[in-house]
Structure formats: structure tokens, C-alpha cells
Amino acid sequence: AQTVTQSQPEMSVQEAETVTLSCTYDTSESDYYLFWYKQPPSRQMILVIRQEAYKQQNATENRFSVNFQKAAKSFSLKISDSQLGDAAMYFCAYRTTATSGTYKYIFGTGTRLKVLA
């Protein structure tokens, strides 16, 4: 069964600095999608970035970028120029294909990011 592991329960970063959140996953699939979601104190889940496994180029969205290492099954999130508003819980997620041919998502346990002023 596919699994998603976030080994850092909590991390801190100084404002304006760069931080990297780790995510590893286990799968035998070759075509899949990976996501990072942000959950601020409001509890709303917000998509940060998405990566398609068949694309070798790492996805980038403004200050957010990923380091996708398919062979190593690693999908880390880098936040540059950290801002106070980046403080949140971050979840890594993997989209898998069920035996029925339908799609479902597996989430990691999350990393709480604190941004220090």
C-alpha cells in the first residue's frame, strides 16, 4: 500500500530565510501526482503546489518550489523568503489509483511550520 511520510512534526524558520520541508512516499506506480497543502489556523486547506510524476522539471509557484526525486521517492517543499503568513501546518499528499480504477489521495501526518519575526 502507498504511504506518505513527513518525518518533521515541527520546524521553525526566521522571517526572510529559507526552509525545506521533507516528504517521502512509497509506491509501485509510475504515473502519479504529488501535492503540498497548507493549513493555516483557519483550518482551510489550501493547495500550495502540485507535481506530476512524469515531468522531470520541478514545480515552482512564486516563493514555493519542490525538489522532486522520483527514484528516491522524495518530494520536499522549499519556501524562500519566509513570511509570517507562511506559518501553518503543511501536508504532503499523493494521488493513487485504486484497484477499481478510481482515484484517491493519501496524506502525510503534517509538519507544523513556525515563522519567527
Add this chain to the structure above:
Amino acid sequence: DAGITQSPRHKVTETGTPVTLRCHQTENHRYMYWYRQDPGHGLRLIHYSYGVKDTDKGEVSDGYSVSRSKTEDFLLTLESATSSQTSVYFCAISESVRGETQYFGPGTRLLVL
């Protein structure tokens, strides 16, 4: 923002009572999902639907049932609530043709006493 609403947003109930949570979408997306979020566990899939009357189980489906009689509505029922079902419940939608993003509702906080 994707048009997803959940009702109720907060509920307190007693052990043994039935509870139904509703998820409503205005996006006409094919897939709808129910998750629960608990500290230390992230989001865990309860059930999901890939069309009207088409549903499948997730990893924590015991004690829960679902129904989808219309594209826009996905109901989650706790037949006889237990304290272990105290959680925050999220609904999500997705078209999922080629890995499209999931969009999440605002969540429902359920307390079972």
C-alpha cells in the same frame, strides 16, 4: 474559491446517536471525498464517491456510511456515534481526470460526548 459547503460547521452529540454531515458542491465535479483530521494522523480518508451512487471505502471507514444521490451532495452518516469519532471532518472535491487538485470544504468540528 471552489464552491463547497459543509453543514453543520459544528456539532455536539451524545454517544449512540446518529449523525449526518452534508457536503454540497456547485462545481459539478465527479469525485467527492470525506476525510477526518486528528492530531498526529493528518487527514485520513473515510469514504469517497466517483459518481452518483458510486462509492468506495477509504482507510478508516468502519462506523461510517455514505450516500450520493445527486452530483452535488455527499452525505456522511455516523450510524451510532462514539467518542472515538470526535474529530474534524473535511469534504473535498476533484474532477480527477488527470490528477486535478482537490478542493476542500471548511470542515465540520464534531464532538461526541
